[in-house]
Amino acid sequence: MYQTDKERMTEKITAFSKYGDLGNGGITRLSLSEADLAARADFKQRAEALGMAVVSDDIGNIYATLPGEDAGLKRIVVGSHADSVRSGGNYDGIYGVLSGLEAAETIVTEKIPHRHPLTVMIWTNEEGARFEPAMMSSGIVLGKFEKEKMRAVVETGGAVTFGEALDASGWVGDAKNRLNQDDYCAYFEPHIEQGPVLEEEDLQIGVVGGVVGMVNYDIILEGVSSHAGTTPQSYRKDALRAAAKTILELWDKLGALDSKLVFTTGEILCKPNIHTIVPGYVKFTLDARHQDMGVLAQVVEAIENLPKDVYGCRLSYEEHWGRKTIGFDETLLGYVEGAAKALGYTCKRMYSGSGHDAQYVSEMLPSVMLFIPSKDGLSHTVVEYSSPDQIWEGANVLLNAVLEADKAL
């Protein structure tokens, strides 16, 4: 089995952590911001130094390609993103890019023979933190979103459109460079877990079988706003009290469905939200995810069966959006799992609860993801952390899985 260089891998993470550095351990590296452009420039320089040819497509996605021995073969691609959320960490996204680069660097420096060209790519605006929605560029490439509509999206809290930021970035290339089936044969996306399972179960590698399906609802309680000092309790139709009751009821009902189901009431809006007024209106979100769409159907049923009157308030709901469970490619999964085991790493098959570009790519190319542990399960925060050993082990699995694909495909 081949091994990447642990120090070199750590140096890459450390070096990129300065692009958008907040001085508190984390970064804000919004898509196409100065910090993002600095990270992109560094990536280009490092890739070219390895002899990789760097091009971009019309949405600013970057492709750095190392030639293979057989020029007629399709490329194997490792992809992820360089942008972060506001007050994010040093691993989410960039780890996939840099472990790909480290795999390429190992192949180059150790002159490891490989038949297919190897591409390492950066997706533009995966987080959606500056320009909504998330996974914008892979969504455009896969026909989920219209490019012109996306170019018109205005940044959150600002005035610049995605198109303007793109044009100013210097990264607008040719549309024919987009990821496609004619030139590529397999997609790998390494990532941090963003959850506590690997750490809690003391495992080194997650072999990601797919991305779980998801339903999103708004649940609305409508009562009557009235004066906090003058309305006896028995006359009240308090929408926040009704929402509290409904949140606990959802925990009871959904909690009984399946231990792998995750559900979240993450956002709440209360009106008028004044401490001297009984709340007349509360809306909260419900996000539920499970790999088995049958379990999600039970979630929907539970929502539909919620009582329509809660403490005198009218309950209603709106389906917001959802996605079906995505399954990754079994052959590629075998390479990842085989590499992990051959390296002597503990691993398990698991599903991703969060969305990744791989879920769109999987509709076009055989795709797979692998996870490394996240300390305390935390991500999208400045304290996001994976250790030098963990990031190195993930890169080792990636390198060997890619080389296995290179032999077999």
Added chain:
Amino acid sequence: MYQTDKERMTEKITAFSKYGDLGNGGITRLSLSEADLAARADFKQRAEALGMAVVSDDIGNIYATLPGEDAGLKRIVVGSHADSVRSGGNYDGIYGVLSGLEAAETIVTEKIPHRHPLTVMIWTNEEGARFEPAMMSSGIVLGKFEKEKMRAVVETGGAVTFGEALDASGWVGDAKNRLNQDDYCAYFEPHIEQGPVLEEEDLQIGVVGGVVGMVNYDIILEGVSSHAGTTPQSYRKDALRAAAKTILELWDKLGALDSKLVFTTGEILCKPNIHTIVPGYVKFTLDARHQDMGVLAQVVEAIENLPKDVYGCRLSYEEHWGRKTIGFDETLLGYVEGAAKALGYTCKRMYSGSGHDAQYVSEMLPSVMLFIPSKDGLSHTVVEYSSPDQIWEGANVLLNAVLEADKAL
């Protein structure tokens, strides 16, 4: 018994409803806004037409005084406010001013003999909707707030200070015109109930014995923010779930204390409040009011005894502010109750759950309030309503109670 003129009383309410008219039945008449200045100008014109002398003090409070037969006697004053909340109604505040003016008009037109001078006054900025806090001017007069600090208060959502608005209003008068003990002997404040009790119990007049005491707390739940898709339910420390549990527990515990206790969880703050992130922090308010401070002590005890750990989240609380129960003057209460009964109106003694300028004034002068019914108990909303009969009956009680005080004091 004397009677005011129902049509004239209704005309006053209708006329003043155009100052700040929203076209939907309600008004926005923020303190010292153009609409408020128009209402003040109309008040001055009407008062002067009745032969009243109109002056203002250094905080823009307006005093319109009708001479009595005995120039040596102190004045009886009827006061309330002309400002409204945003999207408020046509009765809260202005009803007290206009019923006072109607009482004066009845005395003038019917040449009713009276010994004391009668003053009708407008308090500046009672609502606090433009300049916080509420009851600002009566608070300044009673030494609760420092005038210079209040003049520096910047309007909510804008840039103008209270002092600037005051100076531009044309209503800055002499500080020696302020309400005081040397020149005044009794304070009456008619108001709408702002609650459902009179209507529900089919009563015409509320004889307001005082303003209930109050405690205000922030209750805080601290959990851990984590990813909605990747954190198994059993690992979560969801602050919104914990808040929901705590809200219901407060309803259980406080609901068992006393049927006259009112308590409200009106305002909630959830962080980060994103639908894909488990809430890590929730703060909500608790406002509790009761005339018996012993019951409020039990509320405080219940808060202190809340569990400190709720679903893995740390519960803490902060006392925000409170007020002791204020009792109004028994002699004046007797005049109000006596007038209502002599007029053949049904009435009951009750406490005000909301704050009014009278609560500050009661520390300086014998004070009293009377309530008329509010349709559906609603106030601080455009649908706030009291019928022509109700506003007239309140004015009749006021007139006769004032005349009774005039005889006795």
